[in-house]
Structures are given as C-alpha cells and as structure tokens.
Amino acid sequence: MAATTGLRGVSFMMATAGTLLSAAVTVLAVLLGFYTVMLVGRMRGKHGVHAPAVTGAPEFERAFRVQMNTLEQLVLFLPLLWLATVYPVVSGYLAPGLGVIWLIGRVLYASGYMAEAAKRSTGFLIAGIALVGLLVLSIVGIVHAWLLTRPV
Numbered sequence: 828m829a830a831t832t833g834l835r836g837v838s839f840m841m842a843t844a845g846t847l848l849s850a851a852v853t854v855l856a857v858l859l860g861f862y863t864v865m866l867v868g869r870m871r872g873k874h875g876v877h878a879p880a881v882t883g884a885p886e887f888e889r890a891f892r893v894q895m896n897t898l899e900q901l902v903l904f905l906p907l908l909w910l911a912t913v914y915p916v917v918s919g920y921l922a923p924g925l926g927v928i929w930l931i932g933r934v935l936y937a938s939g940y941m942a943e944a945a946k947r948s949t950g951f952l953i954a955g956i957a958l959v960g961l962l963v964l965s966i967v968g969i970v971h972a973w974l975l976t977r978p979v
Contacts, residue, residue, distance in 0.1 A: 845919025849912040852926035853905065859933055860901060863894035866941075889944060893937045900954065904929055907961035914968025922964060929957035 842850070870876070870890040876883035881891055904926075911922035936950030 843919055845912055845915060845923060848920065848923035849908055849926060852908060852923050852930065855930055856901060856904065856908075856926070856933075859930065859937075860897060863890075863897045863937065866890045866937075867894045886941070889940050892944075893940050897933060897937070900933065900958070903958060904961070907958065907965050911961045911964035911968060914965065914972050916964060916968045916971055922961065925957045925960045925964070929954050929961070932957060 867887075867890045870884070870887040871878070874884035874887045876887045882888060908922055908926050908929075911925070912919070915922065932950045932952070932954030934950070936947050936954060939946035939948075939950050
C-alpha cells in the first residue's frame with residue numbers, strides 16, 4: 828500500500844480492493860448488530876419486558892438470543908475477517924467473500940430463529956462454515972507471512 832493524499836491534503840494509505848470490500852463487510856456486520864439491538868428493543872416494548880429482565884414472551888426471548896448470539900459471533904468474526912484480509916493467501920477477494928457468506932448466514936439465522944427456534948440451524952451452519960474458512964485463511968496467511976519475513 829502506498830501513501831497518497833486525499834481531499835484537503837489529508838494523507839491516507841491506498842486501500843486495495845480486498846481491504847475496501849472487507850471494510851464494507853465490517854460496516855454491514857455492525858449494521859446487523861444495530862438491527863438486533865433495535866429488534867430486542869421493539870420486542871421489549873411489544874411484550875412489556877422491562878429491563879433488566881431477559882425473559883418474557885417467547886418472541887422476545889428469541890430476539891434476545893439472536894442479539895446475544897450475534898454479539899458472540901461478531902467477537903470471532905471481525906478479527907478473523909481482518910487477519911485474513913491483511914494476510915491474503917489465495918486472493919484478496921476471498922476474505923471479504925467469506926464475510927458476505929457469514930452475513931448471509933447470520934441474516935438467515937436471525938430470520939429463522941425469529942420464526943421458530945428450530946429454524947435457526949441452516950443460517951448458523953452457513954455462518955459457521957464461513958467463520959471456519961476465515962480462521963483457516965488467517966492461520967495460513969500468518970504462517971505464510973511469518974515464513975517470508977522472519978530473519979534467518
């Protein structure tokens with residue numbers, strides 16, 4: 828990446844297509860997190876579940892689990908997305924591509940879970956496979972970079 832000057836003379840690093848795509852995936856993942864927060868808030872109001880309670884109507888409890896599981900997954904997803912992006916192995920597009928698959932899986936998970944708890948599995952599996960793919964890419968990319976840059 829080479830430094831360049833943007834509007835008003837602000838210096839920034841030139842981004843690759845892969846880093847820009849991963850940045851877009853990151854924003855979408857954060858928006859998904861915001862959506863789950865709003866969903867829980869809406870279900871609290873609809874069912875009269877006042878904070879700090881986390882139990883109540885089944886629809887509220889499903890929304891709460893969607894939110895919590897999404898937060899749990901984001902903690903794993905975001906570092907792996909960026910490690911796989913910064914240390915690309917096969918293609919700079921592979922990490923953001925897996926990120927999009929993860930997002931699709933999470934949306935399917937959320938919509939399935941909200942319909943009925945038993946319908947969450949397909950989305951969970953899709954997102955899980957994408958997450959494992961990012962883990963493998965991250966490990967291989969870091970090892971590859973380590974072998975190329977370590978002093979002899």
